[in-house]
Amino acid sequence: MIRAFLADDEEHALNILKLLLLRTGEVEVVGTASNGFDAIERLRALRPDVAFLDIEMPGMNGVELAELILSEHLDIQIVFVTAYDQYAISAFEQEAVDYLLKPLEKDRLAKTVQRLKREAAKQRPSPAPGDNPVLRVRLMGDIAAEGAGQERIKWRTGKEKELFAFLALRGKERIHRDVLLNALWPEENYRKAKGYLHTCVSFLRKDLRRLGFEGILKYEDEKYYLEPGAIETDYERWLDAIRAIKQDPAGDRVEEMERVLSLYQGTLFKDEDYPWAEDEVRHLEQAAGELRTELAKQYERRREYGKMIEAAQRQLAHSPYDEEACRLLMRGYYAEGKHDEVFRVYRQMLARLEELEIEPSEKTKRLFADIRMAKPGALSE
CATH class of the missing domain: 1.25.40 (Serine Threonine Protein Phosphatase 5, Tetratricopeptide repeat)
Structure with missing residues (x-):
């Protein structure tokens, strides 16, 4: 029996969905909510197999609620219930096992239930005991991310790569959704940009999951971030090395400077034009220039x-x-x-x-x- 949770602000629609699910004989409705805030609290406690989420709800809509479910790694399948047309759905279905159009149809719902059963039957690989993998990220030069087996993410779109680059560069900082929208889609209207963002987030979560890093892309309080300790970037390692050298400016640090400069693999985000990264690119180039200059002075002293x-x-x-x-x-x-x-x-x-x-x-x-x-x-x- 599939344990289902329903979230919809329209009581009539909620009752119809509940009735149709019960008539399949394969679904048990364990809880309902009329808004996203109540839903997330009950989902955390109930841990159902599937959540049927209406997209249009006040406060926190169904897509934002899905973000929280995925971010918290609650292991709950998602089905969107919506009155949107096919074009709008395409922006959201990446996050879901399926979607249902209103008004609901019995035969279409039966297909969704069968799809849920097939998904539930799939075995998810579990990490080995004691495993604590770190995603190795390169931001200097080309953008790349690879797991322990040296398998890299193959970016589906340029915007997926840009989203990852933004989050990886900011490290532990939690980035508000609207900041990402303004940075990555400055010319798009707000609603369409949100759809693009959700699609890119979905792509990125799937690609991270494929490398064994499920759940490291977090979403809380309308903010996105990568789990601290789960990634390691060449950019942050390089800045740490620079800081260590500056702590002892008067010492002979030639060998250390040579080692740090050997790690410098080119400008930040080589061949990419990201206006939002201009300050970081300039700062990195300035730090590298200062290091090359200081190294020349140290050679002169020797x-x-x-x-x-x-x-x-x-x-x-x-x-x-x-x-x-x-x-x-x-x-x-x-x-x-x-x-x-x-x-x-x-x-x-x-x-x-x-x-x-x-x-x-x-x-x-x-x-x-x-x-x-x-x-x-x-x-x-």
Whole structure:
């Protein structure tokens, strides 16, 4: 016998559905509610096999209620009951085992019951005792997420990938639904954007489940987030390493800096244009630039001028107008006796700055003048 819970704010519709389900002889109605808030409390206590949810309910509608059921991993199948046409249903059916159109039809309901029985018969794989897998996420460069078996999510749509990237970047932060709507679908009307979001959430939950991470995408108080401790991103690891280096700015941290820079696999969300991530992209590039510059200075203190030159060149490749990197490169070439290279680097910087219609700083001019005069202090900062 299938244990069912019904939620609908129309008492007449609720009674008709209850009667039709009982007449199948295969369904026991264990509870009802007229709104989503009462429904979620009773669902937590009753734990039925299936919840029949009307989409249009005041306060918390059926789709939002389904989000809570899935987020809390209540292991309850969902059937939407709606008066929407086929176009509207397509935005919601991803979350459900089935849907029923009002007015209800006996034969259609019988098919839904059979589908519920088939779904219930499927065995869900259980994690091994003691398993606590972590989803490994790459945000620097291409976006990727893989489980313990190195199987990766194959993104169904670009928006599914963008939704995941947004949540993974924000870490433990709980993101309000409307913030996601404004970030991912800024030009769409509110109702249509909500439908797109629910579809993407459904896709993402299914793909995470396939990798063995069911239930890590949470929804509470109209906010989405990924379960803390369930994912590990290269972005957060990199920022942690940067923070550790900054705690001891005066020490010789060359090897640690080299290791951290080797982890830098490119800009955040390479080849993607996410306006909502512009601040994080800029912050990451700035942190990487500061690290390359500091590494060049550390090489200079060690008098490893070849490595100093390489580090300064890498920074200029990322930031062609960086005068500090230019000065480091000039000092490195000067220390190796490559005066022609010093002049070349200075002329290149003059040309670049001229494009911006600005003059080089007095510090850069003074360094070049000191090198030309071969003054002993030319290598000092």
